[in-house]
Structure formats: C-alpha cells, structure tokens
Amino acid sequence: MDDRTRVRRQPHRGIYDRAELLTLIDGLPVASVGYCAQGRPYVYPTLAWREGDHLYWHGSAASHSLRHIAEGVELCVNLFAVDGLVLARSGMNSSVNYRSVTLFGRAEAIVDADSKRRALERFIENLVPGRWADLRPITVAELKATTVVRMAIDEASGKVRNGPAHDDEADYALDIWAGVVPLALEVGAPVADPRLRPGVAEPQYLADLEFGEHA
Amino acid sequence: MDDRTRVRRQPHRGIYDRAELLTLIDGLPVASVGYCAQGRPYVYPTLAWREGDHLYWHGSAASHSLRHIAEGVELCVNLFAVDGLVLARSGMNSSVNYRSVTLFGRAEAIVDADSKRRALERFIENLVPGRWADLRPITVAELKATTVVRMAIDEASGKVRNGPAHDDEADYALDIWAGVVPLALEVGAPVADPRLRPGVAEPQYLADLEFGEHA
Numbered sequence: 001m002d003d004r005t006r007v008r009r010q011p012h013r014g015i016y017d018r019a020e021l022l023t024l025i026d027g028l029p030v031a032s033v034g035y036c037a038q039g040r041p042y043v044y045p046t047l048a049w050r051e052g053d054h055l056y057w058h059g060s061a062a063s064h065s066l067r068h069i070a071e072g073v074e075l076c077v078n079l080f081a082v083d084g085l086v087l088a089r090s091g092m093n094s095s096v097n098y099r100s101v102t103l104f105g106r107a108e109a110i111v112d113a114d115s116k117r118r119a120l121e122r123f124i125e126n127l128v129p130g131r132w133a134d135l136r137p138i139t140v141a142e143l144k145a146t147t148v149v150r151m152a153i154d155e156a157s158g159k160v161r162n163g164p165a166h167d168d169e170a171d172y173a174l175d176i177w178a179g180v181v182p183l184a185l186e187v188g189a190p191v192a193d194p195r196l197r198p199g200v201a202e203p204q205y206l207a208d209l210e211f212g213e214h215a
Numbered sequence: 216m217d218d219r220t221r222v223r224r225q226p227h228r229g230i231y232d233r234a235e236l237l238t239l240i241d242g243l244p245v246a247s248v249g250y251c252a253q254g255r256p257y258v259y260p261t262l263a264w265r266e267g268d269h270l271y272w273h274g275s276a277a278s279h280s281l282r283h284i285a286e287g288v289e290l291c292v293n294l295f296a297v298d299g300l301v302l303a304r305s306g307m308n309s310s311v312n313y314r315s316v317t318l319f320g321r322a323e324a325i326v327d328a329d330s331k332r333r334a335l336e337r338f339i340e341n342l343v344p345g346r347w348a349d350l351r352p353i354t355v356a357e358l359k360a361t362t363v364v365r366m367a368i369d370e371a372s373g374k375v376r377n378g379p380a381h382d383d384e385a386d387y388a389l390d391i392w393a394g395v396v397p398l399a400l401e402v403g404a405p406v407a408d409p410r411l412r413p414g415v416a417e418p419q420y421l422a423d424l425e426f427g428e429h430a
Contacts, residue, residue, distance in 0.1 A: 030297060032247035034258035043249035043258055045295040045315055080260040082245060082400070085426070091339055091350050092357040100260055124306055128396075135306050136386050142307040164408050171351055177415050181343075182403030183426050185297070193379050193393035200392050211300070211398050 004104055007159050015101075015158030024158045025050050025101050027213025028079035029127070031057060033065070035073045048079065049126045054150040055103060056110075056119055066147045070109035075151060077103045081212055085181040088165035089174050095165070097180065101158045107149040113140065119148045130205030185211050219319055219370065230316075230373030239373045240265050240316050242428025243294035244342070246272060248280070250288045263294065264341045269365040270318060271325075271334055281362045285324035290366060292318045296427055300396040303380035304389050310380070312395065316373045322366040328355065334363045345420030400426050 007014030015021050031048035034041060044065055048057040055077065059066045069075065084097035110116045117138060124132045165178050187209050190202055230236050246263035249256060259280055263272040270292065274281045284290065299312035325331045332353060339347045380393050405421050 030295070032249075032258050032260070032293060032295070034247075034249040034256040034291070036251040036254060036256045039251060039254065040289055040319075041249040041251045041256060041291040043247050043291045043293040044317070045247070045293055045313070047297075047311065074255055076249070076256040076258045078247060078258045078260055080245070080247070082262075082426075084403075085342060087343065087346065087405075089351050090357070091335055091347075091353050092361070094339070094350075096262065098260070102259070104255075120306055124309070127300060128302065131302065132306070134391055135309075136304050136389055136391065138306050142305070146307070164406075164410075167410075172410050173412070174351055175412050175415050176349055176351065177418050178408035178411060179417075180406045180408075181421065181424060182406065183400050184403060185398050186401040188299075188397030188399060190302075191379075191395045191397065193395075195379075195382075195387050196393060197388070197390050200390050202394075203392050206396065209396060211297075 004155060007157055013159045013161050015160060021101065021156060021158045022050065022153070024099055024160070025055065025079060025153065028081055028099060028101060029212050030079065030081070032078045032080070033057070033069070034076040034078070035068060037068060037073070047127070048077070049123050050153070051119070051122055053153050055153055056123065056148060056150045058120065058123065058146055058148040061145050061147045063147065066149065069107050069149055070147060072106045072108065074106055075104070077151065081185070082183055083162065084183050086165050087178055087181065089167045089171040089176040089178050093165055093167050093171070095161060097162045099158070099160050101156060103151060103153060104155040105151050107151040110148040110150060113143050116143050116146065116148050120146070128205060128209060130203065134203060187211055228374045228376050230375060236316065236371060236373045237265065237368070239314055239375070240270065240294060240368065243296055243314060243316060244427050245294065245296070247293045247295070248272070248284070249291040249293070250283060252283060252288070262342070263292070264338050265368070266334070266337055268368050270368055271338065271363060271365045273335065273338065273361055273363040276360050276362045278362065281364065284322050284364055285362060287321045287323065289321055290319065292366065296400070297398055298377065299398050301380050302393055302396065304382045304386040304391040304393050308380055308382050308386070310376060312377045314375050316371060318366060318368060319370040320366050322364040325363040325365060328358050331358050331361065331363050335361070343420060343424060345418065349418060402426055
C-alpha cells in the first residue's frame, strides 16, 4: 500500500483486505473517472464492472475522454454509494453511511473483437443477469464503435462507514433524537417500451433485479 | 460556454438553460471532486449543496484534499445520479437514464465563522429540513475544525437522459422485451440510536424526507 491508497482520515474505516475490497467493488456499479489533461482535471461518471483483478468500463469510440484514457493517461477512479444519513445530536458528529473505493493507475483498451464482445456480455450480465441472450446480437460495426477499457485493481483502497452516530459523550444526555435514515437505490417496476411488440412478456429475470449492493 | 462545457457526445442531452441547470444541481447531492496534484489526478466523493450561484461542500480542516482545494487548485466537480436502466433491443442502444452536472473552476474557503455557521446550517437544512434547530449548537472549536469551500457555478454544463430506449428502426420488429427499469434512491424508515434518551420522539420532519430529486 503506497501513500496514496492509505486511508488518512478516519483510518479505522479503511478496507485493507483484498477479497473484501473486490466484493466492495462488485456492489458499486457507478464510477467517477478522473484524469488530468494539460494539467487540468476532468471527472466523468460511468457504469463500471469487475472481472478478476480488473475494473472495466466502456463508451463510444468517439468519446474524447475514452480516447485519452485508452492512451494510458494516469487515472483516479472512485466508486461510491451513499447508504444513509447519520443524524447525530450535533452537526459535527452527523455524517453519512457510505461505501467508497478509490483506484489509481492507468487503463488499457481491449482491442480484440472477441474479448470486447465478452467484456460487454459480462457488463450486461452483471447489470441484468439473463439479458445478454435476449438481445439482438452485437454487430462488428457496433463493436468497432465501442471502446472498452480496463484498469488493474492494484493501487486501491476502500472506505466504508456504517452503523449509528458517534456522539460526544456529553451529548448522549441531551433529549435530541438521533439515528440513521437509510438510503438505498431501489429498483422500480419495469416500464415497457411504447413500441413493444404485442405479446412480448416481461422477462422473468427482471422480477428480482437489484442494482449495486445495499449496505 | 467554452469548449469544456459544451456537451460533445449526444448534444441533444445537454442542459443549457441557467435556471434549469441550478434546479438540476439542487436535485444532485452527491458530488465527485477532481483535481490534479503534481500532475496526478485525484477524485473523492462528498455531499454538496447550492446557495445562489455557488456550489458548497465541506469536510475536516485536517483533510489533505480540502486544504489543496482551499488553496485554489483547479477543479472539476461532477454531480451525478442514475435514474434507470434503459433496456433496448440491442446492447448498443441500451443505456442508462441519468442526471449529471459538471463544473470547472476553483473553490475558495469560507473563513469567517458566521458565514461558515450559516453555510453548515444551509447544508443540514437542505438535507433534512427542520434539523438544524434540534441540534446541540455548533461550537467555535467545531467550526475551526471544519473547512467549508464554495465554487462559483460558472463554467458548468448539465446532461440528462430520460425516457425510453432508442432502438434501430429494424430492431423494433423483433420480439424482444424492451423498456426502462427505474432506479431511485429511496429513504428508508429511520433507525433510532441505540442510546436514544427514553421518551424522545422521532421528529415529524423525518416523516416525508427525500434525498435528491427523482427524475
């Protein structure tokens, strides 16, 4: 662990176990990808997924950012989810429950068409297990128009906060309500496409879909 | 609008109206703050709030990142929420519904204690309206231990996707289910603190709390 991945603030919240870190990543589909270009910072959001020891994401081959990233520019990627509002008896001790992973390193493009197809299959299947087989097969032109990149999960750290507020000892005597308000990204009832062909049933795999992992 | 804030990919998804942009920001409490130090990128998540023409966020005065930010380093801040999985008939046209705002610029620290207190009150009240008055008042030492920064909402752009999939015309004839799976950050039932004083009732303001804005 080098200096950038050591959790400096609130070190007890750091996740240092490798298996735990990978599980944490699997529950965090939303990533913020940061890089510098001409000394200026850029951050953009994307969906990411893990396979083995790599974090993957994708986008249009026409994307400025992805072209830059595929060239191997240095990256900082943060995966984050908020799990609750921690309402302490003071503002100072109020907080949020959350899960966060930060990766440093460089990405590489997946060039080979078969590997790209397999990576995209993995992406879709991670999000909506069972979906890939239903889709109109991906074409060579579509694969060409898509950039898939991956980054080794190497210089990485996780940080998690959960549980109740930690108030100042004296504040526990106050008649102030304290507690946690849970927040969770819930999956709603699927809304069928207005141009859905008559008789096409909602797939069974949508019945118990989840997005990310709840704390 | 300069080159960095023009929405290059899918320009029809860009939000260029100022009032609409500010409303969009108000519905996006989770921010990813990016900056470069010694040419390397750093991204970290935080809760942010708006007052007037500024985006605010805060943290420990001991935070490395915030000290850097308060010194006026160049920033890229992205606010993001995912609102749904758009399941098209092809992988290529599958997408997510989302709201995203990206700001460029520099931040400044709020130094004056009264302004800092007011900013933190605004933060708490934005998250949980009615909460501030209940809290044990913030102390001078706590204010000193907290850094509040703000950044002008100046070089900024918003991007929103909502609605159904846009399939290739030929794909509409296929017997594949398509539609949108809504995702929303839901507020759960408050969990009282294990050390709550007997007789302290759950505040009324928690009854219809929301976090962020749903699409």
